[in-house]
Amino acid sequence: MMKPFLTAALSAAFLVGTASSVLADPAAGKAAFEAKGCTACHYTDGPAKEKTIDDQLAKKGPELWYAGSKFQKDWLGKWLADPKPIRPMKFNDLMVENPGDHPKLAGADAASVTDFLMSLTSADVPAGKVKPKKNPKGRQIFIKKMPCSGCQQYTGRKKKISGGRSGPSLVEAGLRLNPDWILAYLQKPKVFKPVKMMPVFTGLLSDKDMMNVARYVANFKPKKKK
Amino acid sequence: MKKLLIIAAVTALASQFTAASTEAADSEKVFKFYCAQCHGLTGKGDGPNVTKDFPVSPRNFTNAKEMDKLSDADLKNVIMDGGPSVSKSPMMPPWGKTLTEAEVDGLIKHLRGICKCKGKQG
Numbered sequence: 001m002m003k004p005f006l007t008a009a010l011s012a013a014f015l016v017g018t019a020s021s022v023l024a025d026p027a028a029g030k031a032a033f034e035a036k037g038c039t040a041c042h043y044t045d046g047p048a049k050e051k052t053i054d055d056q057l058a059k060k061g062p063e064l065w066y067a068g069s070k071f072q073k074d075w076l077g078k079w080l081a082d083p084k085p086i087r088p089m090k091f092n093d094l095m096v097e098n099p100g101d102h103p104k105l106a107g108a109d110a111a112s113v114t115d116f117l118m119s120l121t122s123a124d125v126p127a128g129k130v131k132p133k134k135n136p137k138g139r140q141i142f143i144k145k146m147p148c149s150g151c152q153q154y155t156g157r158k159k160k161i162s163g164g165r166s167g168p169s170l171v172e173a174g175l176r177l178n179p180d181w182i183l184a185y186l187q188k189p190k191v192f193k194p195v196k197m198m199p200v201f202t203g204l205l206s207d208k209d210m211m212n213v214a215r216y217v218a219n220f221k222p223k224k225k226k
Numbered sequence: 227m228k229k230l231l232i233i234a235a236v237t238a239l240a241s242q243f244t245a246a247s248t249e250a251a252d253s254e255k256v257f258k259f260y261c262a263q264c265h266g267l268t269g270k271g272d273g274p275n276v277t278k279d280f281p282v283s284p285r286n287f288t289n290a291k292e293m294d295k296l297s298d299a300d301l302k303n304v305i306m307d308g309g310p311s312v313s314k315s316p317m318m319p320p321w322g323k324t325l326t327e328a329e330v331d332g333l334i335k336h337l338r339g340i341c342k343c344k345g346k347q348g
Contacts, residue, residue: 053255053256053259054255056259057259088274089274094258094262094263094267094273094274095267095274144316145316146316146319147308147316147317147318147319150264150275150280150317150319151263151264151275162279164263164264164274164275164277164280165274165275165277166263166264166273166274166275197259197260197263199319199320199321199323199324200323200324201323202323203323204320204322204323
């Protein structure tokens with residue numbers, strides 16, 4: 001009795017999944033991205049253009065040419081429809097708090113822009129390498145051995161938000177970021193952000209330790225209610 | 227001939243001056259981009275990362291008395307290799323893979339300008 005029901009449910013789920021991927025329309029999303037003025041702050045054609053500090057500071061928002069490799073689709077769709085500040089401070093500013101004024105996209109636009117952004121991938125982010133997991137070594141590096149927590153917020157013990165404010169917050173980063181991107185970003189910082197406020201850790205952390213940090217950060221998710 | 231020599235000398239001096247001020251402006255830019263996150267835009271140790279929970283107090287570069295205890299070589303070490311290389315906090319990152327040696331040397335000059343001190347000699 002149960003088995004046919006399960007099969008039917010699974011087939012339905014598969015169909016829904018297939019249908020949504022067929023419906024994905026990056027071209028409509030690109031048109032909406034341009035029509036809504038997103039290009040005023042974000043560029044979407046890689047590779048990275050920044051060569052100097054001035055280049056980086058001239059930007060009004062993060063580059064998105066590898067958004068499909070960086071973000072998780074579910075998170076991105078929800079965020080575009082209801083954006084909440086990711087950075088405590090305004091982009092490229094150390095004095096002004098993030099005003100939280102990122103434009104909202106209405107449902108259909110949020111979905112199509114998500115499809116467009118998720119189509120922008122980088123060959124420098126190999127898939128399936130990082131499995132999010134509780135990782136004491138990664139934690140040790142993130143909080144104690146290296147200064148990661150000095151600039152980036154995370155949820156510490158007793159759900160207390162700790163950490164610095166100059167970088168993007170990593171609270172619940174496991175919902176936002178593709179785990180494989182976290183590792184690729186640590187390993188190849190110049191590919192994604194040639195000029196950035198965060199130190200380069202290549203040559204300072206081994207690949208193994210970068211993997212530990214990536215697994216640790218990718219596991220920043222809300223705790224399941226018991 | 228004499229006039230020509232004077233003009234040449236003045237031009238050379240002026241271009242040196244311009245080069246030095248461009249260098250200083252670049253160092254200030256590097257300082258504000260990388261260091262001010264913790265040390266503050268004017269170097270008082272009050273960047274946006276320094277909340278009441280920040281585990282250490284980033285150095286206040288305007289404190290000439292403290293800055294005078296450090297030689298330029300000490301500053302270079304801590305910038306390149308991070309706090310732990312001089313038994314200080316790992317919250318001070320190792321910038322050796324991020325900055326060029328010329329940028330670090332420029333930063334040291336900038337810091338000496340902030341503290342208005344020469345630092346430990348020899």
